[in-house]
Structure formats: structure tokens, C-alpha cells
Amino acid sequence: MSVIRREATRLAAALAVCLAASAAAAADQITFVSQGGSYQEAQTKAILDPAAKALGITIKQDSSADAYPVVKTQVATGKIVWDVIDVAAGYCLRGAAEGLLEKLDLALIPNAKDLDPAFRSDHAVGYITYSTVLAWRTDKYGKNGPQTWADFWDVKKFPGRRSLRNYARPTLEIALMADGVPADKLYPLDVARAYRKLAEIKPHITTWWTSGGQSAQLIRDGEVDMIMAWNGRVGAVMKDGAKVDYHYNQAVLENTSLCVLKGTPNRVASMKFLNEAIAPRNQAALPLLIDYGPVNLKAYDTGIIPAARAAQLPTHPDNFRRQAVLSAAWWASPEGAKAEEGWLAFMQR
Amino acid sequence: MLLLLAPALAVVGLLLVLPLGWLAWQSIYQDGFTPEHYLRILQEDIYWNTFRLTFSISASVTVLAALLGFPVAYAAARLPPRWATVVLALVVIPFWTSVLVRAYAWLVLLQRRGVINQVLMDLGIVDEPLALVHNATGTIIGTVHVLLPFMVLPLYAVMRKIPGDLLNAAASLGARPGYVFARVFLPLSAPGLLAGAMLVFVLCLGFYITPELLGGGRTIMVSMLVQRNVELYHRWGAASAVGLTLLFVVFAIFWIVDRVLPLERVYGAR
Numbered sequence: 335m336s337v338i339r340r341e342a343t344r345l346a347a348a349l350a351v352c353l354a355a356s357a358a359a360a361a362d363q364i365t366f367v368s369q370g371g372s373y374q375e376a377q378t379k380a381i382l383d384p385a386a387k388a389l390g391i392t393i394k395q396d397s398s399a400d401a402y403p404v405v406k407t408q409v410a411t412g413k414i415v416w417d418v419i420d421v422a423a424g425y426c427l428r429g430a431a432e433g434l435l436e437k438l439d440l441a442l443i444p445n446a447k448d449l450d451p452a453f454r455s456d457h458a459v460g461y462i463t464y465s466t467v468l469a470w471r472t473d474k475y476g477k478n479g480p481q482t483w484a485d486f487w488d489v490k491k492f493p494g495r496r497s498l499r500n501y502a503r504p505t506l507e508i509a510l511m512a513d514g515v516p517a518d519k520l521y522p523l524d525v526a527r528a529y530r531k532l533a534e535i536k537p538h539i540t541t542w543w544t545s546g547g548q549s550a551q552l553i554r555d556g557e558v559d560m561i562m563a564w565n566g567r568v569g570a571v572m573k574d575g576a577k578v579d580y581h582y583n584q585a586v587l588e589n590t591s592l593c594v595l596k597g598t599p600n601r602v603a604s605m606k607f608l609n610e611a612i613a614p615r616n617q618a619a620l621p622l623l624i625d626y627g628p629v630n631l632k633a634y635d636t637g638i639i640p641a642a643r644a645a646q647l648p649t650h651p652d653n654f655r656r657q658a659v660l661s662a663a664w665w666a667s668p669e670g671a672k673a674e675e676g677w678l679a680f681m682q683r
Numbered sequence: 684m685l686l687l688l689a690p691a692l693a694v695v696g697l698l699l700v701l702p703l704g705w706l707a708w709q710s711i712y713q714d715g716f717t718p719e720h721y722l723r724i725l726q727e728d729i730y731w732n733t734f735r736l737t738f739s740i741s742a743s744v745t746v747l748a749a750l751l752g753f754p755v756a757y758a759a760a761r762l763p764p765r766w767a768t769v770v771l772a773l774v775v776i777p778f779w780t781s782v783l784v785r786a787y788a789w790l791v792l793l794q795r796r797g798v799i800n801q802v803l804m805d806l807g808i809v810d811e812p813l814a815l816v817h818n819a820t821g822t823i824i825g826t827v828h829v830l831l832p833f834m835v836l837p838l839y840a841v842m843r844k845i846p847g848d849l850l851n852a853a854a855s856l857g858a859r860p861g862y863v864f865a866r867v868f869l870p871l872s873a874p875g876l877l878a879g880a881m882l883v884f885v886l887c888l889g890f891y892i893t894p895e896l897l898g899g900g901r902t903i904m905v906s907m908l909v910q911r912n913v914e915l916y917h918r919w920g921a922a923s924a925v926g927l928t929l930l931f932v933v934f935a936i937f938w939i940v941d942r943v944l945p946l947e948r949v950y951g952a953r
Contacts, residue, residue: 400914495795500900501915540795541817542900551787557794675916678729681903 363392364417364600364607370397373624377420380619385610391603402429409434409596417604418594423662426458426593431666436594442605445612445630452659453629458591459612460629462620465587465648465657466504469553469568469580470560480560483512483584487531489538494559496535497552500542502677504586504660505532508562511584517658525673529680542681553578565648566625582653588660589629621647703930710923720924730908730925734932737904740823740894741887747827748883749876752834756875759835760842767839774835782829786896789825790816793897817899825893830886834879841875877944885933905929 366382368374374397386393398404401419408414429435435457440446446459453460468486470479474494480486486496486508499505506528507520513531515524540558543549549563554576568580592611594604610616617628618638627647628634634644634651644650648657664670710720724730759770777785792798793816800812815821845868853863891906898904905925912922 402917540899544895544900548896551790555791555794556796557790671916678733678903678908678911679727681901682729682732 362390362603363394364603365394365396365415366418366420366607367396367398367401367416368420369399373626376620376623380623381611381616384616384619385607385613388610389603389606391607393607401425405429405434405595406432412597414595414598416595417598417600418592418607420461420590420592423458423460423589423591424666426591427455427662427666429593430455430457434596436596436598436601436604438594438608439601439605442602443609443612445609445614448614448630448632449612450629450631453589453591455591455663458593459608460589461592461611462626463587463589463629463648464626465565465582465585465653466499466508466562467565467568467580467582467585468560469563469571469578471553471556471577472579473556473577474559477579479579481581481583483508484514486560486562487512487535489535492560495540495557496538497541497543497549497558497561498532498535498539499549499562500544500677500681502674503665504588504658505562506673507586507658507660508584509535511658517584517656520658521661521664522669523664523673525669525676528673529676532680533683565646569625569646582648583656585648585653585657586660587648587654587657588662591662703927706923706927709920710927711920713920720918720920721928723921724924724928729903733903733905733908734928736819736902737888740819740826740902740904741884743823744826744830744887745880745884747823748831748834749880751827752831752838752879753872753876755831756835756838756842759839760845771835771839774832777828778832782892783896785829786825786893789821789828789897793821793824816897817901819898819902821897821899822894822902822904825897826887826890829890829893830883833882833886837878837882838872838875841878842872845871874944877940881937881940885936888929888933 368377374395378395382393382395396416401416401421402425405416405419408416426435437456438446438454438459443459446454449460453463468480468483471494472479475492480488480492485492498508506523506525509528509531510520510523511517512535513527541548541552543552543561543563546564546567549561550567550571552558553561553563553568554571554574556577563580565580565582565585568578571578572580592608594601594608598604612630614628614630614632614636615638617630618633618636621627621633621639621643625646627649629649631649631651631654633639634649639647645652647653665674711717713719724734755770755774759767759774762770790797794800795812797815799815800809803809804812815824849867849871850863853867854860858866889906890904891910894902894904895907908925909922912918912925
């Protein structure tokens, strides 16, 4: 036997061992995808590391600001690299409709039954929550700022400069509440009525903001006196010492969801991970690091979240009941898509 | 010769021609050939309004950049080389700052409680803060700032080559300074002006971050239509059609300008 052939045989044997090892490793390893930044770092500490330890698996991480097209490609080509994704709830609904996601195996996810029905579906469980709140400058209106969206619309009682988000969602919900629609009777949205109500306030809007950072800058610098903004952004501005306050009255609660890619070889491990991700103690650990609320309300019973912190969170029972819950299902429907497309035309009117 | 070109051609083919072809394909094919994405641009008001606003903002930016850039380039071209370097460095340095940072910096200056309004009100020049930002004005100011170097550099390159002898000759024949400028200097610097104007105009057509941050949501430019179509509506075909339409319009502009003034004379050494 020539030296070359002997070497080749040994190499092949080594390769075979490696392959077998990696196949074994793949069985208890999943790839989790979120949106990166401090958000994903907080998850790593609060949820991903504890989950990996509890399940005895390896959780590889990736991040993507726009995961949906990638998921579509992976499932279409059958080359599944990602297992579990954390995306806006609407994407999970859309993914389910397009056949890109595994149906949940509820036997492996006992914690799912603790979730409010608004936070789960056949193909996804909720993950974290955030709210769009009404925030105002305390140097302009004092502690008792505008209490409702009707106040936001009342330019006589509350003169001042205003800013709304430059998207239909959830600005249409807010317009309807300003027009007197109760928070629990919003859906299906009366789109025409919402746009009519928005047209009333349009001349008084200084800026229609696009990014969260922009909304924070507007209220921190006092460029506007009241604004619709995400609770986390307003919380950060207040922590910086800006003269700003907010409340959860008529706020709009939204959540991101976890879902599993169809055809993943790690289906069972992925489902087990979903169960850990919504486990009360892991859910309770996240709000200590970042301004998002748990979807699993049992997190408030764990004693992990201090009372003062809990009172700031969107899903704290006192805050939860004062809010509207955004229906991702409605926005994913054809009517929702049409309402969203009407936005640009409204802006140019 | 062709061998030398091969790497560049491969890069252009792979990174430009291929993706553009893909865009073109997407814009006309969606479960079968369809002209719907182009028809939509013709039929829906938002597209027409957006294109109109984009072109009018680009035109304003170009004129302002020319008015601001011409004196700067003139000064740089007339100054001794050492000082010319300083002037050009000052023009180019902002280039190294991200467009995003500069947009926020303009917000700090222009907003209601910003530096400029504060100074104007303290001096009693205005009683109410001026609406300098969150509208088309803010967009134009921010964009001119970003694009000014593209006007100054071609102008400077052309002006520096204008022999001072010609100006002296005109003066010695009795022309007043204004007349020398209008009849000798200005025509000779025209190629630089045109080159700069085209660069600024075309680059401005595709601006995204600056109008998004300084436009207050009302100033909707073509790039924002593309972004909304992709991110919000997931209509890649529509986004591709908008992008290609803009590209064709730019080609048309180049073609028309080329008929008036051959491009090789603008960019070339002649």
C-alpha cells in the first residue's frame, strides 16, 4: 500500500468520525434567531443560557432585522439552518398561512396553557411584550397630562405640538379610541373612520416619526409636547432625567412571537426550548435587564420582579387591563394589508 | 487588453448587471408576466406625487449646492496652493462623518428649541420659532450639506485649469471684472458646473436617511416608496419597478444632457 493511499484511508476515517460526532451534536443543538443588539444580549442572560442549561442543549444564536425572507428561502430549499425565530407576531401568522412553520406540539410545551389566548396560536407562542403609550412633557402639562387619546386630539384643552408614528399600525387603533371606540371593541377596525379621525389631527402633527430613536429624541428635546411612543423608549428618556411622563391608559399592547421552521431536524428540541422560553422564572428575568414585559403573567408571581419594576411593565395586571391588545391576526388579513397600504396616500393628502 | 479588463468586467457583471437583471425580471414577472407594477406607478397618485416631490427637491438641492459651492471652488482655485488645500480639506472632512450622525446634528441645530431658533429669538429677529425642520426645508438643508463636496470638487478641478492669463487678457482689453467673470470665467467653468450639478441631482434622487429623519414624515421621496414596498407590503415587484423607473429617468436625463453637451467633455480632460 502506498503512503498516499494509507494517508487517504486514515483521513477518510478521521472525517467519518468527525461527521458522526457532528451529527450527534446536531441532535441536541438548536439555532435561535432574534433581532440582535442589547435586546438579544438581555435574552441571552435571562432566557437562552438558563434554557440551554435546563435542557442540556447548545443554543446557537443568529440575528436578523428582517428574518422573514430568509425563513422563506430556507424552507423552500429544504436547507434549514435556523430552528426558532423571534419575530413580530404578525410574521408568525403569515408564516403559518404560507406553510413555513411547524405546528406547535403542545405536549412538549405545557407552559403554553398559562398564556393569555391573545398571545398564542397554533404555530406560535408569544415571547415578550411592549406597548405604544401616550407620553407628554411634564414641564408643559404638569403631572396630569393628557389622559386619553381624546385628550391628545383636543388641541384647545391641551395646546402644544404633537407627534404620531408614521405607520398605520397601531395609529389607526389610537385614532379609533380617540373617536370613542372602546379598547376591547376595536376589531375589525373601521378603517375609513380611523383615517377620518386622523385627518382631524393631521394639521397639528409636527412630525410623523419612523424610528424608535427618533421618537425618543423628539420628546427628550421637547421638540414636541406629546407623542405616541413605545414604553421602553419613554422609560429610557425618563431615566435620562428628561421632564417626561406616561401612562398605560388606552395604550396598545403588542408582542413578539416564537415559531419553529417547518422541516427542521431539531423539532423536538425546538419545542422544548419554546416551553423554557415562556417559563415564568425565565420570563421574569428579562424585564430586569431590558424594558420589555413578560407574556406569561405567572412571571409576576415568581417574586423575581421587584414591585416597583413590575408596576412599570406593560403586562402588569394593573396596566394590562387599561390597554387595547393589538390583533396581529387582523393586520395580517387582507383588510389589514389594505389599511396599511392606505397610509402613504393619507400622508400625501 | 481584454484580459486586463476581465476582473473589472466580472465585478461589474456580478454586482451590477446580474442584480439589475433580477430587479427587471421581478418587476415584470409574478406568477406570469404582468405589467401591473408599472401600471400602478402611472395610475396611483402616491407614485406620481412622490416622483414629482423627489424631482423638485433634487432640483432645489442642485441649485443651492451650485450657489454655495461655486464661490468656495472659486476661492480654492484662486488661493495659493497651501490655502487651497485647507479649503478643500474643510469641504471633504464632513464626508468622514456618517450621514445618520449628520442628520441628527442638523436636528439639534434646526429644531424648535434648537440652536438656530434660540439665537434668532434671543436676538429678537423672530417671535415664533421658525419651522426649519420636519418638512421639505429641513430635508433640503440636510441634503445640500451632504452633497456639497460633489459640487465643489468637479468645479475646483475645472477652475484650476482656467489660465489666469485669459482673465488678465480680457481685463487688459478693457473688460470690467463683472464682465470678465460673465463672459470668460463662467463659460470656461461651465463643464465643472454641469458635472457637479448632475452628480448632485442624481445622488439626491436616491436619498433616504436624510429625508426620513429631517422630512417629518411628510416629505416622501422615491427611496422611501421602495423601502415601504419591501419592508411593509412585501411587494418586491412593486419596489423593483419603482427603482427601475427612477433608473430609466436618470438615463434619460443623462441622454438629454449629452445631446446638449457631450459628456466626455464634461468629465474628460479636454
